[in-house]
Amino acid sequence: MSTYSNQCAIVGVGENQRSRKSGTTPLHMALTAARNALTDAGLEAKDLDGIMNYSTGGDSCPSHELATYLGCHPKYVKDISGGGSSTELLIADAVALIEAGMLETVLIYRSMNGSSGDKVGRGYDPDMLQSMLPGGSFIMPYGSASPTQWFGMFANRHMHETGITKEHLGHVCISFYEHAQRNPNAFLNGKPLDMETYLATPDISMPFNIHDCCVELDEANAIIVTSASNAKNCKSKPVFIAGMAPRTTHSHVHYWTQVDEVAADHAAADLYKSAGVKPEDIQVASIYDCFSWVVMRQLEAYGFAKRGEVGDFVAAGNLKMGGSLPSNTAGGMLSEGYTHGMNNVLELVRQLRHDYKGTDRQVKDCELGISTGWAGPDIAGAMILRN
Amino acid sequence: MTKQTAYEKPIPLKTLDNHEYWDAADRHELKLQKCAECSSFIHPPGPACPTCGSPETEWELLGSDISATVYSYIVSYRPFLPGFQHELPTVITVAALDAAPDVKIMANIIGCDPADVEIGVPLKMTWVDVTDDRALPQWMLARK
Ligand SMILES: [Zn+2]
Numbered sequence: 001m002s003t004y005s006n007q008c009a010i011v012g013v014g015e016n017q018r019s020r021k022s023g024t025t026p027l028h029m030a031l032t033a034a035r036n037a038l039t040d041a042g043l044e045a046k047d048l049d050g051i052m053n054y055s056t057g058g059d060s061c062p063s064h065e066l067a068t069y070l071g072c073h074p075k076y077v078k079d080i081s082g083g084g085s086s087t088e089l090l091i092a093d094a095v096a097l098i099e100a101g102m103l104e105t106v107l108i109y110r111s112m113n114g115s116s117g118d119k120v121g122r123g124y125d126p127d128m129l130q131s132m133l134p135g136g137s138f139i140m141p142y143g144s145a146s147p148t149q150w151f152g153m154f155a156n157r158h159m160h161e162t163g164i165t166k167e168h169l170g171h172v173c174i175s176f177y178e179h180a181q182r183n184p185n186a187f188l189n190g191k192p193l194d195m196e197t198y199l200a201t202p203d204i205s206m207p208f209n210i211h212d213c214c215v216e217l218d219e220a221n222a223i224i225v226t227s228a229s230n231a232k233n234c235k236s237k238p239v240f241i242a243g244m245a246p247r248t249t250h251s252h253v254h255y256w257t258q259v260d261e262v263a264a265d266h267a268a269a270d271l272y273k274s275a276g277v278k279p280e281d282i283q284v285a286s287i288y289d290c291f292s293w294v295v296m297r298q299l300e301a302y303g304f305a306k307r308g309e310v311g312d313f314v315a316a317g318n319l320k321m322g323g324s325l326p327s328n329t330a331g332g333m334l335s336e337g338y339t340h341g342m343n344n345v346l347e348l349v350r351q352l353r354h355d356y357k358g359t360d361r362q363v364k365d366c367e368l369g370i371s372t373g374w375a376g377p378d379i380a381g382a383m384i385l386r387n
Numbered sequence: 388m389t390k391q392t393a394y395e396k397p398i399p400l401k402t403l404d405n406h407e408y409w410d411a412a413d414r415h416e417l418k419l420q421k422c423a424e425c426s427s428f429i430h431p432p433g434p435a436c437p438t439c440g441s442p443e444t445e446w447e448l449l450g451s452d453i454s455a456t457v458y459s460y461i462v463s464y465r466p467f468l469p470g471f472q473h474e475l476p477t478v479i480t481v482a483a484l485d486a487a488p489d490v491k492i493m494a495n496i497i498g499c500d501p502a503d504v505e506i507g508v509p510l511k512m513t514w515v516d517v518t519d520d521r522a523l524p525q526w527m528l529a530r531k
Contacts, residue, residue: 126397126468135431137405140397141523142495143477145467153481157459160506206462251437256481257430257491259459 001276002243006386008095009231009238012041012224013346018187018337021116022218027061029220030111031069037107037222042235045070048224050097050106052078054086054340057124059112066109076103083340084288085246085373085381086110087223092244092381094225104230110342111220135255147290147376148205148213154259154377155207155293161260164296166207168311170198172292173211173334175319180331182361187215188335212292214333221342223349237353242368243275243384250378263380264301264372271302271370275384279303282384283366284351285327286344288374289334295319295327298372302382326363345371352387394517396470405432407446413522415514417449419490428490453512454529455482458491462501476501482510482526496526503528 014036016022016029030053038045051063051074063077076097080086087108094106129145130136144150158164177193180186193211201209231238247267250256272278279302287295296310304325305313319327330336330347337343348369356362366387373381401409408431411418420432424441435442460480466472478501481491496504497515509529514522 127400130397130400134433137399137402137409138431138493140468141399142479142493143396143463143466143468143471144479144493146463146465149461149463149467149479152461153459153479156461157506160459202464203462204465206464252431255431255493257489259481 002274004095004099005242005275006240007228008098008225009228009240010091010223010349010385011226011231011234011236011238012037012043012222013349014038014040014222015343015346016220018185018217018219019115020217022113025061026059026111026113026220027065027069029218030061030066030109030222033109033111033220033222034066034070034107037224040236041224043105043224045072047105048072048107049074050076050078050094050103052080052090052094052106052108054080054082054090054110055112056081056083056340057118059114059118061111083375084290085375085379086340087342087345088244088371088373088381088383089246091223091225091241091383092246095241095244098225098227105224105226107222107224109220109222110339112339113218114216114338115218117218133254135252138255146205148208150254150376151291151294152205152208153256154262154297155291157259158293158297159207162308162310164293164311167195167199168296168314169207169212169292170195171314172289172295172319173198175314175317176289176328176332176334177211178320179329180335183330183336186331186336187217188331207293208291211334214290214338215335217337219337219339219343221339221346223342223345237387239349239352239385239387241383242277242386243271243273245271245274245380245382247380248378253376253378256377259377262297262301262377264298264374264382267380267382268302271382271384277368277384281368282325282370284329284348284363284369285325286341286348286369286371287327287332288341288344288372289328289332290338290374292334294374298374302370302372321360321363329361329363341371341373348385352385354387394470396517397468398517398521399523404434408432411448412514412524413520415522416451417453417512417524418446419449419487420444421447428487430490430492449486454485455492455510455512455526456485457496457504457506457508457510458483459506460496460504462504478504480504480510480526492524492526494525496528499528
C-alpha cells in the first residue's frame with residue numbers, strides 16, 4: 001500500500017439540477033454544486049484552501065471566479081483542460097498537496113452546459129480541429145470528428161477479436177437504465193430500456209446507437225477532499241482515498257495506429273497495488289461510460305472479467321444490483337447525465353457512505369469501490385475508495 | 388449529370404511537419420516520414436520520432452501502388468463535418484500497409500458497399516482530386 005493510502009478523504013459531494021437547457025451559466029451551476037458539497041460536508045467556503053476545475057474548450061468557469069462568488073480566498077486555484085479521468089487526476093493532485101502540507105481542504109468541480117452550450121465533438125470549425133488536434137489533418141478530411149467515430153475504431157476491432165456482440169453492449173445500457181429508474185435525479189428516470197427496443201434502434205456510428213452514448217446535459221458537480229484528521233470535524237461519513245493510478249499510452253490523442261491496447265490496461269496493476277486490494281475485493285463501481293463499449297473494455301482492463309468473457313459477464317447481470325459488481329448505480333453517464341465522469345464519483349461516494357440504506361438502491365454493506373476514468377483510449381485515471 | 392459543386396469537406400492543412408506527405412499526395416504518391424535513428428516510420432508525421440524521440444528524420448517515397456488491409460473501421464450514418472451529408476453512410480478505416488504493417492493510414496473506403504467491409508479485407512490506395520491542385524489519398528476495396 002502507498003504511504004498516502006487512507007490519509008485523505010472525500011467529505012462532501014454536491015450537484016445542481018441537471019437539464020437539457022439550464023438557462024444559466026456554468027458559474028451559477030458551479031456555485032450551486034459547490035454550496036451543496038459544502039453543506040454536505042458541514043464546511044464553510046472559508047474552510048477551502050484549494051479549488052480545482054477541469055474543462056474542455058473553456059466550457060466551465062475559472063476556479064478563481066468560483067472562489068470570488070463563494071466569498072472566499074483560497075491559497076491555491078488550478079484550472080486544467082481535461083475530461084474523463086480528470087476527476088481522479090485532480091483528486092490525486094489534491095491528495096499530494098494535502099500530504100505535502102501545503103493545503104488542507106480542496107474543492108474540485110466540473111460545470112458545463114453540455115447540452116445547451118458547446119457539445120463535445122460537435123459544432124467546431126473543421127480547420128480549427130485540424131490545427132488543434134495532433135494529427136488533425138490526417139483525420140478531419142475523412143469525416144472523423146465525433147468520439148463515436150474515434151472510439152468505434154477501437155470497439156469494432158475489440159468486438160471482432162473477443163466475440164462481443166451488439167446485444168452484449170445492450171446489456172450494459174439496460175443495466176444502467178435500470179439503475180436510473182431508481183434515481184429520481186437521473187435524466188432518463190421514467191424511461192426504461194428493453195433489449196427489443198435497443199436492438200431496433202439504428203446506429204449513429206457503428207457499433208453505437210443513441211443508447212450506447214452518454215446523455216449530454218447542463219450540469220455541475222463538486223467534490224471536497226480533506227485530510228483524514230480534518231475529516232473527523234466534518235458532518236459527513238468520510239470516504240477514504242485508498243489508492244490511485246494515472247497512465248498515458250499511444251503517440252497521438254486522436255490518430256491511433258494501434259487500437260489493441262488502452263491506457264487502463266497499464267493503470268490497473270498500479271491501482272490495485274497502491275490500495276493493497278484485488279479486483280475481487282471491489283464491491284461497487286463507477287466505470288467511465290461515455291459509450292457502452294468503453295465499460296466493456298475497462299471491465300477487461302481492470303480485471304473484472306477475462307478477455308473474451310466480458311460479454312457473458314454483463315449478460316449475466318453482474319453490473320446490476322445484486323450482481324457481482326453493481327456499477328454506475330445512479331444510471332451512469334448513459335442515463336443519469338454526463339459531466340465527464342464526476343457524477344459517477346458522487347454516486348460511488350454516496351454508496352460507500354450507505355446514504356441509500358434501507359432502500360433498493362443501496363449496494364448492501366459495500367466498503368470498497370473503484371472509479372475508473374477514461375479520457376480516451378490514451379489516458380486513464382483511476383482510484384479506489386473505502387469507507 | 389448533376390452540376391459540379393465546390394468541394395465542401397475539410398481539405399488537409401499543410402504544416403511545417405506534414406507538407407511533404409500532402410505534397411506527395413497531390414502528385415498521387417505516398418511518401419512517409421522515417422526516423423534516421425531507429426528506422427521506424429513516423430505517421431502522422433511530426434517534429435521527431437515518437438518511437439525513440441530522435442529529431443533526425445527523413446522521407447521515403449513508397450510510390451503509387453499501395454496495398455493494405457483493414458485493421459479496423461467504422462460505418463458512420465450521420466455527418467459530423469461539412470460535406471459528408473452527401474455521402475452517407477461513410478466508411479472510415481485505419482488500414483495497415485502491406486509494406487509496413489505498423490503504419491496505419493486513416494481514410495475512407497470509397498465506392499464500396501459497407502456490408503463488404505470487414506477487418507482483414509485487402510485495400511488499394513487511390514487519390515481523389517478535390518481541387519485543381521490538391522488530392523486526397525483514399526482506399527478502395529482491392530479486386531480479388
Ligand atoms: Zn526513432
